[in-house]
Structures are given as C-alpha cells and as structure tokens.
Amino acid sequence: MIETGDLMPDVHDRRAPRLLPCPSCDLPDRVESVPAAHLGGQHEVREPDDEGGTRRRVRHSALSAALAPAPPEPVAGCSAPLALLTLFVGTGLLVAGTVLSTKDRLPEVFQGFGLLRWLALPLLAVGLAALLTAVGRARRYRRETAGRAGAEALWATGWYCGRCAVAYLTPRPGEGVRGLTLSEFRAAVWSAGGYGHLADRHPIA
C-alpha cells in the first residue's frame, strides 16, 4: 500500500521517508525515491581492456546520471597508462644506458648504447607530467566533493515523478513541496555538499 501524507520533519531524521505525491500531477503512482531512480538506472557491463582481458564498468541511464548526488569521478583517460608506460620504458633506458656507459670494453654491437640514457630523460619527464596530472585530478575531485555526505543527506529525501519528469525534496515542517527541474534539483543537492558550482560544469543534457 502506498503511504502518503506525513512529511519527514528534517533531512537528518533517520526514519524511512514516506512517499510524497508529485506536486505537479498530485499523483503518487509514478513516483519513486531519487536514490531508487538513480540506482535503478545503472548497470554493470564488461568490455575489453587494453591488455586483451575484460574490465567491468558501471553505466548510467540519462536519468540515473542526472540524479547523481555528486559529479562523476574523473576518468584516468590516457594519463595513467601513458605515465606507467613512459616511466617504465624511460627507467629501463636510463638503467641500461648508465650500465653500458660504464663498461670499458663492449662488443661492437653495443657501442653507443650508453646514449640511451639521454633518450630516457624526455620519456621520464613526460611520464612524470602524466602521473602528476592524474594524481592532481583525483586529489582535486576528492577536495571538491569533501562535503558529499551533506549532499547525500538531502539527496536521500528526494523524489522523482516519471510522469512529469520533475524532482522534489521532502519539505521541512511548514514548507510546501515544489517541483524542480532536474538541473534545479542537482544544483540544490550539490550545493548542500558545497560543490554547487560544479553543476554548471556538468549540465544535464
């Protein structure tokens, strides 16, 4: 049975929120909680990786992504693999070149291999820059979303009506329920976490 009516007195109230009818159509039958709508629109897929194996990735429907409580984590892109590859090759060349340059008598085929260490330097520089880029992105994301718990506390009180495509928040006592566009809902939730400014960088298509 669908329960309606009783409003949750505060977002920090630990009781399970009761379903609120949509403020737009005044009906509850197409309403689900925002966490349910978000989680229901994500699924795991397997896709080939660069090493011939498979990796798991979570994909979101457009609605699930729009109702996310925080921006997506930065993807490593090519920074991390490029860093690992160039650092590995660069270190190898540096070691090999250094060792070979210390040998007094080398077979003719190895003559000149000591110069490899000079080739290693630009590779190591590129690898270090790529590594710092990847680490910097991850650290900036953690710093910007440090208040995510506050955003999720508000997010958990949200509702979504599939008929009207509006979201709304469980109001505090004395407040009315107001339908929000998904962009307005995102801005309200992300602002509660201290990263509302990021909503502009992640517009909802």
Ligand SMILES: [Zn+2]
């Ligand atoms: Zn509705």
